[in-house]
Amino acid sequence: MSKKVDLQLVMSVLSLIQNQQKWNLNNFAQKLNIDEKEIFYILSVITDIYSQQGELLIDYEFDDTNKELLFNINPSLKNIIQINDGELFNLIFLLSSNSIYKELVKNNSDVEKFYNAVSPYFNLEILEENNDGVFENLAFFEESIISYIKLGSTKETFYRIQPVLLTTNNDGIVLEAIDLNDEKLKTFLINRIVDSLSIEDFRESKKSNKMETVMKFTYSNEKVLTDINKDDYQLKNNHVEAKFYSESNALNFVIKNYEYIEIMSPQSLINEFKIRNDKLKKKLKI
Secondary structure: OOOOOOHHHHHHHHHHHHHOOEEEHHHHHHHHOOOHHHHHHHHHHHHHHOEEOOEEOEEEEEEOOOOEEEEEEOHHHHHOOOOOHHHHHHHHHHHHHOHHHHHHHHHOHHHHHHHHHHHHHOOOOHHHHOOOOOOOOOOOOOOEEEEEEOOOOOOEEEEEEEEEEEEEEOOEEEEEEEEOOOOEEEEEEHHHEEEEEOHHHHHHHHHHHOOOEEEEEEEOOHHHHHHOOHHHEEEEOOEEEEEEOOHHHHHHHHHHHOOOEEEEEOHHHHHHHHHHHHHHHHHHOO
């Protein structure tokens, strides 16, 4: 008999007994896809977990003659919030990686006990591979900059985001965040985030590394200016000189507004847009 407790199994047991408090032992085992002997082990674990000041919130009786389980559920159990294993992992992930949440582990004894009890059951190797320091400046619901490598690319793209939450999908752990430039909710694979910076640190790095791209262009529709921060461009008649985080960021702006603008410089951006435009026309056979 396995002594490991699967959180999904615990949730399945709770779901079954909340929907029906009387079960035939064989039917109950088939629903959970486990051996009958394992049922009593998992039930002993659950009754230990769901207890409060010595009072059992979930208890059961076993009728050996009829091979039936009868569950007794304390009404106060409805006030306990349940989370699944994915949500629990996200909690541990944040407490392990984000500077703000790390402080909770240090300064709050209840959080520290929770973290020490649960974290050994999760594999946090992803933090030791290539993401050291990535989440130190990533404050949720606050503006941040991330350096991200898109699938199928080897170049870094910078995004101005507002992180919302961590979740999981078939590709792994993802960060859901609002792209503040596009004003859309997007997902970013954690293992493809190269770095994260606060706005202040990013501006300083631009000064020292000259990562920004300055683009000069003319426009035929004023709505294009709404896609650029007011502090990042100068306007003279219908000529604009705008600063972007990177050439990739400037190119995204061009692609989005190509109908209404004409690029004057830099030449590298003009060339790149022409290459992409020609490839698209070739695919469409225009």
